[in-house]
Amino acid sequence: MIALLARDLKLSVRAGGGALIGVLFFMTVVAVIPFGVGPDLNLLARIGPAILWIGALLASLLGLDRLFQAEREDGSLDLLLMQETPLVLTVFVKCIAHWLATGLPLVIAAPLLGLFMNMDETAIAATTLTLLAGTPAITFIGAAGAAIAVALPRGGLLVSILVLPLAIPVLIFGVSAVYAAIQEPAPFLPPFLILVALNLLFAVIGPVAAAAALRLSSD
Amino acid sequence: MSEPSLAIRKFSDLANPTRFLALVAIVWPWLAGLTLCLFAVGLYLAFTTVGDYQQGETVRIMYVHVPAAWLAMMCYTVMALSALGTLVWRHPLADVSAKAAAPIGACFTLVALITGSLWGKPMWGTWWVWDARLTSVFVLFLMYLGMIALNRAMDDPTRAAKVSAVLILVGFVNIPIIKFSVEWWNTLHQPASVIRLDGPTISAEFLRPLLVMAIAFTLLFFTLHILAMRNEILRRRIAVLRRHAARAAGREGDAA
Amino acid sequence: MRLVAEGLSATRGEDLIFQDISFEIAGGEALVVKGPNGSGKSTLLRVLAGLLPAESGTAKLLAAPHPVERLGEACHYLGHRNAMKRELTVDENLAFWKDFFGDFPGDAGVDVDEAVESVGLGGIAHLPFGYLSAGQQRRMAMAKLLVAWRPVWILDEPTAALDVAAETMFAGLVMAHLGRGGIAIAATHQPLGLDGVKELRMTGFAGVAETVW
């Protein structure tokens, strides 16, 4: 399993890997927002957390379609399916590798973009923390969508369409946790704990569903 | 100065990468030494001049910020010239040059952004304002990153070079438009109270260290650029050798 | 150890690809599946590997050193695609599969260098897989069969892209595998150069399946 993790990480940083693209997309999307809404620093500070979250959500969906498609194209998927190792575990490890390569850079880039959005220290810390807790959930639930779309010739866009509605709860609790941290009366912990719970739940549902979909779509 | 001679040779009788490598081996220690000396002088000057009465000590940030911003633009110009070389003269070194310049340009742009932000915090009280100049530099930074990503996404280097040459030129043509529209957008929104970067005209006292630092940074860029080009040439050579190796092994396999 | 298939049939979409196929292979024996294009050779192999569900019938490995739930766990499957990553070197690819497969109880796979030597391509394992020619890539995919032990080899057109020398080499590998008590099932048009093998002839399209529609 460590071997699979190491291989996927290696593939994502080698030439042609997608590790850089996601974070670049994230930066571009967030950078474009002020051109739309205007450089009003107070307004940007107010909507900053939401924009960072939406940007991170879109960016983490970006490379998701390749998660199983690449394995299928060169025939590796067949061999992964045949082994004694439970397929759920294989999918889980692939999700972890994918998150480390694409999700974690987003979390690291978030504080910098927070500065561009003129957010204060609390807001930046809260956004980074919630992204750290929330982006794995997006990857896990996205894996299910990627597995469902794996057999389609042009599944890339479809994955986003399939997964976005499923990721709405993550977005809701992620953003509301950040706003709870900034605005005084609302407590931070309840939405954040729900976010963590969602993460754990999706860590189970996602791989199980993805494994089932992969078995069924094999032909 | 070794700089002009290199430029002349680079474009005239240096079609051959091997010749280029030989030249780099001679030139780069001198260039690096000169860069080091200039940096020593520049840093000495930068820390001995008195501070500006308005901006205080922070004026010293200018000595790294302005050269980095200058390099960010110059590097893009170098890339645009290389892109022309790739597309028009099909010079084999031109695409190597463009590819090697992208990460260096991105790094200097990053320095310009960071130092600009560090300058802005004590001046404006915030790390970042969507000032026209800063924003344009940020857009330039994104363009550099996009270029690097494009180069990494394609595994055939010569094809990647041609495609990214087109992108570089499109970007180069677009830069004035982007700059103009960002400025227009900015004046549309910007409240007049924000202090602009230019401030009072720079007096000769600041100009001297600034010039020395700018030349030092430029030389640093060229040193790094030719060394990065050398790496890129070696990388391509390795790729060719590997293909040779694979083919040679095939022939032996048939003979056996 | 015996591989027993009883009354296998499989469908693709509405078509019944084959029906009621039964055979039995003991350790050390090979089965060559023959038949015209579209007769269901590949489908049969994928059913045996557990990649497609069988419409009816079973395939089991009996008297194996380690009881298996699914036949696929005891199998190597060499399909049309090589299952190697172009970006990684051959060494990295093979080391990954060796680690990921693990050995089936009863025997052990050889290490990566030795496997590369056995397919006759020693010395270029440090190259990225994408740099190799089609034939070399195929041979490296065969080296994958050697790095981890599996008693059953399922081979789908294994020598399609290979020249005569490589075919002979591959026949040698299969014979060595049979000599260790393994089982090989191969679908092929070409004669594999194996002696003393069982043959299964697929007749082709078996009709339209009875459906609920």
Place this chain on the structure above:
Amino acid sequence: MSHAFYVTASYIAAFSVSIGLILWVWLDHRGRHRELERLEAAGVRRRSARTEDAR
């Protein structure tokens, strides 16, 4: 925070990014050089077989 802090911070930032660049170029060169040597050790040579220029 004092202005000196911002000045030193920006010099440190510029310095570390430059060092990072130099390090990248140097490590890249060492890696490529080693690969080339390994290839040559394996008997793969360019037809013009000029190896000194690789340094």
